[in-house]
Amino acid sequence: MSVESFGKLGAAAIASSVRAGDASRSDMIRASFERAREIGAGPDGLNIYLHSDEQASLEEADAIQKRLDSATDVGVLAGVPVAIKDNIASLGLPTTCGSKILAGYVSPFEATAITRLRASGALIVAKTNMDEFAMGSSTENSAYGPTRNPHDVRCVPGGSSGGSAAAVAAGITPIALGSETGGSVRQPAAFCGVVGVKPTYGRVSRYGLVAFASSLDQIGVLGRTVDDAALGLETIAGFDKMDSTSSDVDVPIYRLSALGGLPPDKRGPEGVAMESIRIGRTSVPIPPPPSASTLEGVVIGRPKEYFPDSLDASIRDLCERSLDRFRSMGATIRDISLPRSPLAIPVYYILAPAEASSNLARFDGVRYGLRVDPGKGLKAMYEATRSQGFGPEVTRRVLLGTYVLSAGYYDAYYKKAQAVRTLIGDDFRSVFSSGVNAIFTPTTPTTAFHVGAISDPYEMYLNDIFTVTANLAGVPAMSVPIGRVRRLPVGGQIITAHFDEYTMFRVAYALEASLGAEAHQ
Amino acid sequence: MAVTREDVLHIADLARLGVDGARADALTKELSAILAHMEVLSAVDTASVPPTDGIGAEGTPLRPDERVSPLMERTLESFAPAMRDGFFIVPRLATHEDPAESGA
Amino acid sequence: MSRERYEMVVGLEVHVQLKTRTKAFCGCSTDFGAPPNVNTCPVCLALPGALPVLNERAVELATRAALGLGCKVNPVSIFARKNYFYPDLPKGYQISQFDQPLATGGSVAIGKNEAGADVQIGITRLHMEEDAGKSIHDRYPGATAIDLNRAGVPLIEIVSEPDLRTSADAGAYLRTVKQILQYLDVSDVSMEEGSLRVDANISVRPPGQTKLGTKTEVKNMNSFSAVERALEAEFERQCALLDSGGRVEQQTLLWDGARETVRPSRTKEGSHDYRYFPEPDLLPLKQDEKWIGDARSHLPELPDARKKRLVQEFGISPVEVEQLTATPALAEYFEAVARVSGDGKAAYNWVMGEVLAALRASSGDITHFRIRPADLAQLLNLVRDATISHTAAKRVFALMVETGKLPAQVAADEGLLQVGDEDAIATWVDEVLREHPEEGTRYLAGEKKLQGVLVGFVMKKSKGRADPKRVNQLLSARGG
């Protein structure tokens, strides 16, 4: 298999060829690392990976190859190389969250999401670069230098999951895990021209995800295609007794959504056939070619707050083209309003830093990670460790969070923001209870910007303006490539009701099939 | 509500961030600028919003009182900055920090 | 003195470790005395990515404690983070409860006032929280050693109203709360092992004034009597301050037991800003009415109820019952002996006498006492039926403690079964009179007061087996 062809293979295709014995797991590892070298993913190039170990990955692949009989292997992701954002605890490779304070730290336990990936046959090849502790929208806040956008190395890949988005965009892995707090999967997916999914809050266990803002954080999936993202999410989703906020709502087979309108709570009438579709032992193409009835009965909302007059006209045009495609596939487009959405950025930048200020208190130089001890007692050790271990954006947000929680300010900021968060969620609830099945918006107000172009913190925060509402409301959302502006990718966002990832994928599969190559033009 | 330099030094102390003078001035400006954007919230009527606490059908899941082996694939020594005889070792408290006030 | 011009106003915060096998939010053992940091895991070490999951048993025990202390258990309670840095607090915050605690509004009776009415002390709130680890400052020079085995152990904090007016009342309140918690079997409540800790809030005011004075918080007391002494010392300090025209300053004070004094802690007031906010890693704790109702109906018998019942059922006095019910284990032991033997009075005498003496001698505790209540009851019955003498019974008891054998068998093996047979006793009496001619002659001549001495000789000769009643009768008959 050529490196070239590997870069175009989806996860399902890789897994089928590994299960069929046409290629070995180590072939896939070799191809992935070869592709990384070819594209220049290293620290002096795109700077996508923070930690990887080709030799160890090959040995692991060989060991699994010897253990598993290809004929009986039903691993959905058998032999699929997967890259993991560096804030998800892994065995083997370090977990540093893009921070100096965790330089060299190797977790003694593994995140549930990674354990589930391994159980379905995936091979973990790398930990990817990110904004320090996921605080940022450009991956420029990494203590280990910025990641570059594979489409234009002068540009950022977005963030904070910039390394994971770039790995997928560069064809190094078909699937990567990222994490979201305010748009950190969808925004880089849009900037890099890949698919990015933020599941419903509670859908994926947070056990092992290093916390930024616990009430907003979710592990998400980046995929080359909708199908890659669907397979990735299906693998990691579901209840975990180690995470009190994880939900035990049934996880449907998301691939089935590509075939039509089966309700998400049905796993299908024929278990065997369904299972075949799940692991790709079927001749049915996923997704099938679109028709005038593909989205029949689906009502898609177009919220006016997400199409402001100030929106870049080219991005608006690409969104309108997607809405036209929805119509042509039988969907109804309805103008809607989410009136409290413009308040989302202020709410988010109170609540997320507040939780972060508490979540990051554990990085104190006592039990693990960096310790800087000037020899002047305990408090001096804390302050030296934290001031040298955290970068400027983390320091800024921890201070902001400490401030809004401190005596005298709690009610005016934290409590108020919590109440407005409820109102933002109410907007979504009322839209979805009025018969709207999905909401469509641009993912970001702009395309990828140049490294170093944005220096004002608040201007950077505005990158999350269309994505952060889904985190505040807890609903699932994803970004799908819908075209390009001046050669840079543009993402369209699909948002659905709580735990209705099924409909979200149905719409996404249809849009992807309908746009075809236009999605990347 | 503009943030003062004293506020910044106070919260930096609470957060053990060791902010020095020059940085405190810059942060005072940055935080004030960011918080100015938050003022829009004060105009939102939230009187009718029930407290978010306690809403939702489910309560927190409970774990049986059973011992679980910690499943640590690495020892504490492999990541602790300083250990001795099984203890984590930290610098002694300076005089203004009182050991008897630890904990609840 | 101060006592006439000022009134002491005290509220207490009692922290109690719940009796669970594992920690509040992880599966680590709560066993006391393990090597440092052995009972730890990603969760209680606060490793990056670890998350808490609440221990069901901790909720059950906390709820039981709340109901036993007369509190209203809230159907929804909220965990909150209390943020502060300390090296034995791994997460940099303690998971506690703040705005919506587990329970509110209880009370306990700590005795009677002059008018004979119950003195009720209000309980403001009872909430759940986790313990911190241990910082050891005197082990290595210039360094502090951290052991996180305790970190995450489940606690409840019981906050009283400022209803206490004397240090003696404070002591009584603490003993009452401790006893109730023992009866509820929710905690070991041992200050020595750290499973019970007390902080006090104290202020003074002129009698009759309703407004509260400025309070101080006193910490670092290691026994109930230390609490009482610390309150006295702080009361005197505050009174003296006011008398000299000064003002009480709100502050935290530490009790120095060696010097019998309080000293201000060196931490600046106001430097604590705990920045409480709802813990986002846990959902609200929900307990529906039915669950709370079930817990209420399964509450163990509380001390007051048990005292009343024991007095009624076994005819012991109110003073005696206080001793017997000091701990639930002792009360249960007594009740079992009394029930099987059918003799409350004898059971009381034996339990408070021989049993406690034996426990003291071996520094054992009643729950592990070698003689089971049913066996002690059997011994009591042997005495009642005159199968063995009271003197012999004490010897049998000692041997039962030593060997763990049953009383009848011990008595038989040792030849201690009482002899009531006329002929045998007559023979012993004859022999005694022969061997002690002087006392014998004087007794027979009418010196009645020697009868006791002679009975003693007979008992000795018979090795305690002679039935003393019979001996007395026989001697009386001889002495005519």
Ligand SMILES: [Zn+2]
């Ligand atoms: Zn633990």
